[in-house]
Amino acid sequence: MTTEIFNAKTQKENGTNYAGRVIRAGGLVAFPTETVYGLGANGLDGEAVAKIFEAKGRPQDNPLILHVAKKSDVKALWRHIPDNAKRLMDAFWPGPLTLIFVKSDIIPEEVTAGLDTVAVRMPEHKTALALIRAAGVPIAAPSANISGRPSPTTAEHVLADMDGRIDVILDGGPCSVGVESTVLTLVGKPRILRPGGITKEMLEQIIGEVEVDPSVLRPLREGEVAASPGMKHKHYAPDAEVVVAVGSWRRIASIICREYEIAEAMGKRCIILGTEQTRTCYHGMNCDIIGNRDLPQTLCAELFSALRRYSGKVDVIFAEGVPETDQGLAYMNRLLRASGFTVLDK
Numbered sequence: 488m489t490t491e492i493f494n495a496k497t498q499k500e501n502g503t504n505y506a507g508r509v510i511r512a513g514g515l516v517a518f519p520t521e522t523v524y525g526l527g528a529n530g531l532d533g534e535a536v537a538k539i540f541e542a543k544g545r546p547q548d549n550p551l552i553l554h555v556a557k558k559s560d561v562k563a564l565w566r567h568i569p570d571n572a573k574r575l576m577d578a579f580w581p582g583p584l585t586l587i588f589v590k591s592d593i594i595p596e597e598v599t600a601g602l603d604t605v606a607v608r609m610p611e612h613k614t615a616l617a618l619i620r621a622a623g624v625p626i627a628a629p630s631a632n633i634s635g636r637p638s639p640t641t642a643e644h645v646l647a648d649m650d651g652r653i654d655v656i657l658d659g660g661p662c663s664v665g666v667e668s669t670v671l672t673l674v675g676k677p678r679i680l681r682p683g684g685i686t687k688e689m690l691e692q693i694i695g696e697v698e699v700d701p702s703v704l705r706p707l708r709e710g711e712v713a714a715s716p717g718m719k720h721k722h723y724a725p726d727a728e729v730v731v732a733v734g735s736w737r738r739i740a741s742i743i744c745r746e747y748e749i750a751e752a753m754g755k756r757c758i759i760l761g762t763e764q765t766r767t768c769y770h771g772m773n774c775d776i777i778g779n780r781d782l783p784q785t786l787c788a789e790l791f792s793a794l795r796r797y798s799g800k801v802d803v804i805f806a807e808g809v810p811e812t813d814q815g816l817a818y819m820n821r822l823l824r825a826s827g828f829t830v831l832d833k
């Protein structure tokens with residue numbers, strides 16, 4: 488198939504109306520959200536949803552998020568709306584927060600991979616909202632990358648992975664948050680299955696204590712069942728080795744300098760994903776300053792884009808760990824997975 492591309496600004500009405508018809512007709516549309524680009528299909532049409540798994544090469548057991556254009560749309564998708572969900576929706580929707588609760592009868596099993604719960608979010612991006620409205624149905628959408636690769640934060644990233652595999656791409660420019668939404672289950676005690684732009688600290692201000700699933704910062708142990716099936720699959724891997732140094736920023740810089748020299752002496756091409764704080768630490772080395780350690784959201788915004796930029800171009804990508812607080816938790820979750828948990832602390 489030929490993939491048609493529309494500019495979401497200059498071809499606003501045409502693009503979203505056409506794409507809405509494509510969704511209703513069972514096709515696939517990639518669209519911008521504030522987090523990453525999504526690959527959407529009609530969330531109430533099992534056959535259309537199955538095409539998403541095919542286009543991405545996504546494991547069948549990994550459920551999808553339904554995207555809605557207004558809060559009240561959730562009523563039809565969950566068995567009921569728990570109180571804490573109402574409060575969180577009022578505080579953070581539209582925005583990068585996905586909520587999981589017991590599903591209603593109208594959800595096709597292709598969306599939930601056979602689970603009895605369904606994940607729902609209302610994105611903030613105008614183009615995403617306009618598309619959902621034009622389609623007139625909830626849109627099931629994972630990130631619009633080939634499974635395992637870094638999520639796309641520009642239309643160019645989507646095209647690189649999905650050209651010829653999907654019907655339409657709506658190009659809305661770069662995504663502002665840069666990592667996928669926070670995934671919070673409200674079945675039982677509220678628990679973060681995937682950290683994102685809405686932080687544990689922010690959630691706790693609204694509903695009190697929130698747990699963080701242990702799989703967020705370490706690999707699953709043998710025999711352990713993934714609370715979020717997506718967590719057990721290989722993720723965010725660029726075509727290069729990724730190494731994460733942790734500790735104080737001075738310690739990090741000294742570990743990276745040492746390891747860079749060793750790798751370079753072995754003939755490996757290297758890049759450092761540095762920060763404002765370590766800007767002057769890497770004399771004569773290839774370094775790309777991607778953000779500020781004190782503002783981890785700036786690192787989140789650039790991470791996937793940087794991983795794609797150097798994928799296949801270098802042999803080793805050195806990255807700096809940050810404290811796992813605020814958006815630092817989301818940054819470390821993605822970085823650790825991209826590195827296959829390759830961490831150096833001395």
Ligand code: TXA
Nearest residue numbers: 522524525550551604605606629630667668715716717
């Ligand atoms: O920001 C985002 O969330 C983006 C944009 C496009 O909205 N979407 C996204 O979708 O990241 P995806 O499919 O790449 O990630 C969804 C995550 C997966 O880890 C999946 O396992 C988990 O949410 N998930 C979905 N439904 C679930 C459920 N019912 N129970 C547990 N985990 C679920």
Ligand code: MG
Nearest residue numbers: 629630638667
């Ligand atoms: Mg994904």
